[in-house]
Amino acid sequence: MFKYLIAVLCLVFGALTLMYFYIGVPVIYDGAKDVILNVHRADNAEQSISKIYISAFYFVPKNKKEDIFTGWSTTLQEKLEALMRFHTVELQEKSELTYTIYPEPIIGRLNNIEYDTFITQHGNPEALRHVVPEIESRVFEANGDLFRNDFGTIPKDAYHVLVVMYEGVGSIGGDNIALISRTFLTSSEYAPVSESLLAHEFYHTLGLPDAYTLPEGTVTSQDIMGLGRYTPIGQTYLSQKSLQALGL
Amino acid sequence: MYTLIKITDSPLRTRFLLYFIILTTAPVLVLGAVAISLIDASHRRDVSALELQLINQKIEETEKFLERTLGVLEVVVGYDQKVDIELTQQNFFLDGLLSENDAFEEVSFASVDSAAYGKETAKKSKLYKNPELFTVALLPKFIEAKEGKTYISEVYYTLKGPFVTMSAPVRNRNGIIVEVLSAEVSLQEVVQSINAGSIGARGGIVLADNNGRLIAHREPIFASGAKIGNIFSIKRVLAGEKVDALQPQDRYESLFYKEPVVGAGKKMPDLGWAFLAEWPLSDADAVINGVRNQVLILTLVSILGVLFFAPLVASRLTKPINALKSGAEEIEQGHFDKEVSIATKDELGELGLAFNRMAKGLKRLEELKNEFVYIAAHELRAPVTAIKGYVSLLVEGRAKGGVTLEAAEFIDRIDRANEGLVHLVNDLLEVARSDAGKIEIAVQPVSLGAVVKDVVATMRILAEQKKITFQVQGEIADLHVLADPDKLKEILTNLISNAIKYTLGAGALAIKYELDQGMVITHIEDTGVGISFEAQKKLFEKFYRVKAAGTEEVNGTGLGLFIVKQLVQKMGGKIWFVSQEGKGSTFSFSLPRVS
Ligand SMILES: [Zn+2]
Numbered sequence: 001m002f003k004y005l006i007a008v009l010c011l012v013f014g015a016l017t018l019m020y021f022y023i024g025v026p027v028i029y030d031g032a033k034d035v036i037l038n039v040h041r042a043d044n045a046e047q048s049i050s051k052i053y054i055s056a057f058y059f060v061p062k063n064k065k066e067d068i069f070t071g072w073s074t075t076l077q078e079k080l081e082a083l084m085r086f087h088t089v090e091l092q093e094k095s096e097l098t099y100t101i102y103p104e105p106i107i108g109r110l111n112n113i114e115y116d117t118f119i120t121q122h123g124n125p126e127a128l129r130h131v132v133p134e135i136e137s138r139v140f141e142a143n144g145d146l147f148r149n150d151f152g153t154i155p156k157d158a159y160h161v162l163v164v165m166y167e168g169v170g171s172i173g174g175d176n177i178a179l180i181s182r183t184f185l186t187s188s189e190y191a192p193v194s195e196s197l198l199a200h201e202f203y204h205t206l207g208l209p210d211a212y213t214l215p216e217g218t219v220t221s222q223d224i225m226g227l228g229r230y231t232p233i234g235q236t237y238l239s240q241k242s243l244q245a246l247g248l
Numbered sequence: 249m250y251t252l253i254k255i256t257d258s259p260l261r262t263r264f265l266l267y268f269i270i271l272t273t274a275p276v277l278v279l280g281a282v283a284i285s286l287i288d289a290s291h292r293r294d295v296s297a298l299e300l301q302l303i304n305q306k307i308e309e310t311e312k313f314l315e316r317t318l319g320v321l322e323v324v325v326g327y328d329q330k331v332d333i334e335l336t337q338q339n340f341f342l343d344g345l346l347s348e349n350d351a352f353e354e355v356s357f358a359s360v361d362s363a364a365y366g367k368e369t370a371k372k373s374k375l376y377k378n379p380e381l382f383t384v385a386l387l388p389k390f391i392e393a394k395e396g397k398t399y400i401s402e403v404y405y406t407l408k409g410p411f412v413t414m415s416a417p418v419r420n421r422n423g424i425i426v427e428v429l430s431a432e433v434s435l436q437e438v439v440q441s442i443n444a445g446s447i448g449a450r451g452g453i454v455l456a457d458n459n460g461r462l463i464a465h466r467e468p469i470f471a472s473g474a475k476i477g478n479i480f481s482i483k484r485v486l487a488g489e490k491v492d493a494l495q496p497q498d499r500y501e502s503l504f505y506k507e508p509v510v511g512a513g514k515k516m517p518d519l520g521w522a523f524l525a526e527w528p529l530s531d532a533d534a535v536i537n538g539v540r541n542q543v544l545i546l547t548l549v550s551i552l553g554v555l556f557f558a559p560l561v562a563s564r565l566t567k568p569i570n571a572l573k574s575g576a577e578e579i580e581q582g583h584f585d586k587e588v589s590i591a592t593k594d595e596l597g598e599l600g601l602a603f604n605r606m607a608k609g610l611k612r613l614e615e616l617k618n619e620f621v622y623i624a625a626h627e628l629r630a631p632v633t634a635i636k637g638y639v640s641l642l643v644e645g646r647a648k649g650g651v652t653l654e655a656a657e658f659i660d661r662i663d664r665a666n667e668g669l670v671h672l673v674n675d676l677l678e679v680a681r682s683d684a685g686k687i688e689i690a691v692q693p694v695s696l697g698a699v700v701k702d703v704v705a706t707m708r709i710l711a712e713q714k715k716i717t718f719q720v721q722g723e724i725a726d727l728h729v730l731a732d733p734d735k736l737k738e739i740l741t742n743l744i745s746n747a748i749k750y751t752l753g754a755g756a757l758a759i760k761y762e763l764d765q766g767m768v769i770t771h772i773e774d775t776g777v778g779i780s781f782e783a784q785k786k787l788f789e790k791f792y793r794v795k796a797a798g799t800e801e802v803n804g805t806g807l808g809l810f811i812v813k814q815l816v817q818k819m820g821g822k823i824w825f826v827s828q829e830g831k832g833s834t835f836s837f838s839l840p841r842v843s
Contacts, residue, residue: 004266012269012551015277016544023281024288024540026529028508029500037475089407092461092474192376218366218383222413223404227387230380235353235373235432237404237411240459248475 039094041159042207042245049206049246052087053158054099055151056080057139058182059131060167061112067167068105075185076101076165082195082233083202090238092248099163102151106135112168131164132177161205163198171197173204192232199236200229208242260569264562272554280547284540291536296493298447299512299525306453306523307516309441314414314519317351318398321416321429333357333418333427338370345431346372353411354432357418358384360394360425369427384430389415393428400519403435403457405473410435410463439464439472448534451527454504456482458520469504479503485513485522493525502526568596572603584611614683622680628673636670639663675807679790682814689732689818693842696727696736696768700759703740707748715754721761728842729768735815736839742808743772743835750833751776752798767821767838774834779827787825788813796829812837 041047058072069075080099087097108115108131115130138144140152154160164179171180178201185194203224204210211226212219219226221239228236238246323341325333333341342355356371356379366385373379384390392399393415401413415430438455442464445453455463460477462470476482481500484491491498493512502509505528513524568590575588584607590600639662646656681687704720711718729736747757755775762769777796779787786792791806816823816837827833 005262005269008266008269008273009555012273012277015281016548016551019277019281019284019547020544024284024536026499026508026510026533027496028529029497037478085407089405089471089473093471094475193380212382213386216383218386220386222387222389222401227382227384230382231354232373232375234407235375235411237406239404240402 037094037248039091039247042209042242044207045247047159048157049095049159051155051158052095052097052161052206053154054080054097054161054163054202055139055154056099056101056163056165057135058102058105058165058167059108059135060105061108061110061115063111064167065107069167069182069186071186072105072165072182073101073103079185079195079198080163083199086195086199086233086236087202090243091246094248095246098155098158100151102139102146104146105167106138106146109134115166116168116170128172128174128177128179131166131179132162135162135164161202163202171201173201176205178202178205193230195233196224196229196231196236199233200224203238203242206246208238208245211239259566261562261566264565265558268558268561269554272558273551276547276550276554280543283543287536287539287543291533292494295510295527295532296512299451299493299510299527300514302445302447302453303512303514303523303525306442306445306455307514310438310455310516310521311518313351313437313441314400314412317349317431317433318400318414318416320345320349321414321431322398323416323418323429325418325420325426335370338427339372342370342372346374349431351433351435351437352431353408353434354379356430358390358428358430360428366390389413389430390428393417393430394425396425399430402459403461403463403521405461408434409439409472410457435463442466445525447525447527448531450505450531451509451525454482454522454524454526456486456522456524458486458522460486460522463521465504467504469506476503481511481513481524481526482522485515485524486520488515491524499529502528568592568600572600575603575607579607579610582614584608584614618680618683621676621683625673625676625680628669629677632666632669632673635662635666639666672805675805675811678811679807682811687814687818689735689815691730691732691819693728694731694733694736696729696731696761696770696839699733699736700740700770703737703744704759707741707744710745710748711757714748714751716748716751717756719756719758721759727761727768729839730842731819731839732815735819739812739815739837740770740772742812743837746808747772747774747776747833747835749804750774750794750796750799755832763841764838766841766843768841769836769838771834771836773832775832778829778831778833779825780829784825784827788823 039049041049056076058069058076060068080101084097084099087095110130138146139148141147160176162177164177165182165185166179167182169181169183171178171184173179178198180198180201184190184197190197208225211221211223221241222228223239223242224231224236225239225242338357342357345355346352353375354371354373357369359365359367359369367383368381371379371381389399389401394417396417398417399413399415403410403412405411412433412435413430414433415428417425418427418429420426442453442455443466446466452466454465454476456476457463460475460482462472462474462476464472470476477486480497481491481502484497491511491513493510498512499508499510501507502511504526508529509526510529510532511524511526513522515522571588571590575586578584578586587604587607588600590597639659642651642659643663645651646659651659678687700720704718708718744757744759751757751774756773757775758771758773760771760773762771777794777799779794780796783792783794783796787794788809790810792810793804793806813823816839819839821837821839823835823837825833825835
């Protein structure tokens, strides 16, 4: 008979336990997972840009030595800091940007006439053609005259970008290199938008194309690749289309 | 191997207990479960309603903000102008717009005139003076507005937070579009509205744009503009799924709170922005969990109460039945005076009263019977004694001769039969007296040894006839007991004659004494037929006679041991026996010792 009693008691307390654990207890849906996004170059999905490393230079043609802007290092640093802030927000913290500035201005082996083109409407592809190989050979090659042990070690997995503040005319961005005239960064005329101009050239190095027509200059986007390059960095942005191209 | 006993075979009390527990706990459990389920369901609906209400409110606030802001841009100029508004007027107007609207960061006019089609004619920014003017003919903000539509761009995210571009046509009095007016509009007001929206202590709203990027959330887990469209809950809202806090997937581990939440969401009709309310379950269910625990505790306490009271109730229910049972047992023992007391006023109480009436009736019957027996025995004694006298005379006559041999034999038979009758009448009288409490006993110190000696002397002949050896324990010096000498003699005679009667053939009989705490116990041992287990129970009852093989010839009234027991008890002693069938019996009785 006690078996019955014990069975009944077990049933009663079993029922209570079931009630405690199952009735009115929320079931948490299991499947709400985040998706990890991979940011990459706009024109090359294989090239990750989750880490970007900028080597920044002040490049002065040989005949412009007396024009050297004394506060160049601070200015360059300020602009790069602004770029970093902008990049962090726009890339939604998915791309980490770091930079180092080469401590000395690099005095070019040639005069400005050799680096510049007169038509700067298309940026200054001439400068890229001459300035970049010079920096690469003099700074990054072990036998270069400006090679330093404490500079030029690019972190592993990082996408390497050269940013050149150029003591000359024009600005242009291409594969891995963004060049911008020092004037854009220091003259009061461009002061409100100087950082945006630098950022514009920088985003070319990530493979984003211009968003305006040539030669009319009609903008096709309001973001930094179009109209936004002439908007203060605090007010400009990367459009959804640009971000999509970068994998966001 | 377990074997289950049939429930109906178990004691009534246990059955009551079991049924009681089942019948009381089952409804309590069901009620508890139903109560919790109902409370939970109602709570879920409340949560859903709360979240959806907040979402609707926030959608409404957002829509109003956008509508209001767009309304500011929809300008009608007060003249029949067909070409561009004068530049100074444009600049003046733009300055006014900027200063009067916190949300506007930058405003500009663009021309629809064919000469300067799509060119920005005037532009004002809160950030800097003299912004560069561009040709915006290809931008959707211009294309839409010059078609007469208002335009709101997708959300973009700057260092200063989320923005949208808005544009609207400027019309003249005749409704002709003369300019396109556009503005960069900060969504800070929307952000604040979202951040201010709360449910409970910690619940809040996530607002994502149609591209799944975060516009606002009060927990700064993700940065403004962060892509959250891949997060399961946001994805569901953006996909237009029903997310109302009632679906199975609406309780999930939130990436915003890093804990389980209940979520409800809605998509804003025009822009497709996703509003998702999330409420941590630890907060949302705090009260309901308290209620739930209370219900559970109440259920548990009720059940424990049932388990505590069930045995009491079962006892109460079975108590009268047990009382009736023991009452019936008393009657079986012949005790008619014991009343059954059942305090209830129900059928059981009535049964108890009926039972007592029955007992009284039985007692009366017993008294009538005893009276009858007494009277009958008393009335019989005179004729039987007379017969005995005359038979004695006849026997004497036979001795003198004058009676035929045949007649003498008849007389002998009559004498023996009459002797039995005398014995029976005496026994009956004694029983009747005992039943009526009329046995008169006068106790006095008596030498037990002397009485035994006396009885043994009369019995020895009988024993010797049956070849039964007689052994009496050596006398204990000066062994006096408090007894009625005649009755003591009767007791001993009865017990010893029984021992002789029920010893078939040769055997041994022993009488022994024992002292025990002021009592003297007399043992009468025989090697007779013994008493069966069945018979042992009824041995001292009236008219009970042992039926054993070989004892059919034994004479007796079945009253001897009954009388003996009455006598011993009246003299303040006890009588008992130990017996084994086939091996003999020992009858023992105790009497108070006189020191
Ligand atoms: Zn460009």
